Amino acid sequence: MKETAKIFDQIVQERRSVRVYDIEAEFDHEAVQRSIERAILAPNSSNMQLWEFYRIKSEEAKKQVAWMCMNQKAAKTAKELVVIVGRRDLWKKRQRALVQEMKRVYPDPYSKQAKRAMNYYENLIPKYYWSDWFGLWGMIKKCIYFFAGLKRPMIRHGNNADLRISVHKSAALAAQNFMMSMKAEGYDTCPMEGMDSLRIKRFLKLPRKAEVVMVIGCGPGAEGGIYSDRFRVPNSEVILEV
Ligand SMILES: Cc1cc2nc3c(=O)[nH]c(=O)nc-3n(C[C@H](O)[C@H](O)[C@H](O)COP(=O)(O)O)c2cc1C
Known part of the structure; x- marks a missing residue:
């Protein structure tokens, strides 16, 4: 295996959805900026880049958005929240x-x-x-x-439904780039679709056709932040040869 594959494998293996963050620990907000810059290098349909990334940094804004994420701990304890928005209208x-x-x-x-x-x-x-x-x-x-x-x-x-799916697909690829990059930077993330997308849309003053794809909580994971061992169904059920 190549050295780069080993490093990549390590990042993939270590990334978990972390639901609790250490609020006392240091956090480099620049890592979020760098990771979003890597996220936008993700492949996307026709290179139309119909996405936006909203950084929720202030305590007040975080509190409001966490509430809109059903007060999930992954949102409430996050050092920063990133809202990924699909912008079909653009x-x-x-x-x-x-x-x-x-x-x-x-x-x-x-x-x-x-x-x-x-x-x-x-x-x-x-x-x-x-x-x-x-x-x-x-x-x-x-x-x-x-x-x-x-x-x-x-x-x-x-x-219309196909168009929406297409925009969400591309944005989800960017989301994964972002989460991998955050792990490479030494931080944890949790993607969330358990949120009130309508309220978040209003909060961000987005137009009708814009859609919240997911909210990602970021920070240094706290002890107990991973709720269970990693579980995947057997490879034979999902990796198929034709
Ligand atoms: C689109 C999407 C939405 C998710 N929404 C939530 C969520 O609202 N809350 C949560 O705690 N985890 C959420 N997750 C995380 C998954 O539960 C998690 O990825 C899955 O259980 C596998 O665990 P792992 O990420 O640690 O490998 C979401 C993941 C994805 C991809």
Whole structure:
């Protein structure tokens, strides 16, 4: 095994969901900043980066958000809370940034790569992310995919629920990068979906289409902060060969 794999394995093995943090211990808030900067390097759908990371640092804000996390100890005792938010509504802004980036990467607009990239970001992306209030466009897309897919492989996701899943998938990958990085920095984390996402959304003054993906409590784990031994069902049940 390579040295890097050994280090990575150690981080993976040592990361646990820690529910109680040591409030007396020192905490380097810069580790959170570094870890979020690593989180945003996670793979994400079409590189649209439809996410935001809210750092809840002040005692007052932490108290309020912990209450919205059903007063879980993992939130109440955390040195800092990070709220990961999916921002499907920001697709136009991200699309514009990516079009600019493609122009920079492929300066010759007539090159094959430039045409392909521009078609993707200027033509296909709006068709994928645009939605109407009633979800009609999503239903039309599903029908198109169904008929086109009768004869050949076809993308199947396209309605509002699919879009939400796509944004949550990417944000969850960022969340995992974040938690791994925090462990590498010597700190513990606990991801939480046991929270009042509506209240947190209001607290953060987020628009209607923004969605709280998860809240992550961070800090130096306290004794007894890990509630039980690690349990996973047997590998043979989940690792399958075809
Ligand atoms: C999406 C998600 C939501 C979770 N929500 C909570 C939660 O609200 N409260 C909690 O104590 N743990 C929560 N967890 C932690 C899981 O319970 C934990 O990851 C699982 O039991 C496996 O334990 P391990 O992380 O120590 O390996 C959540 C984990 C994930 C991935």
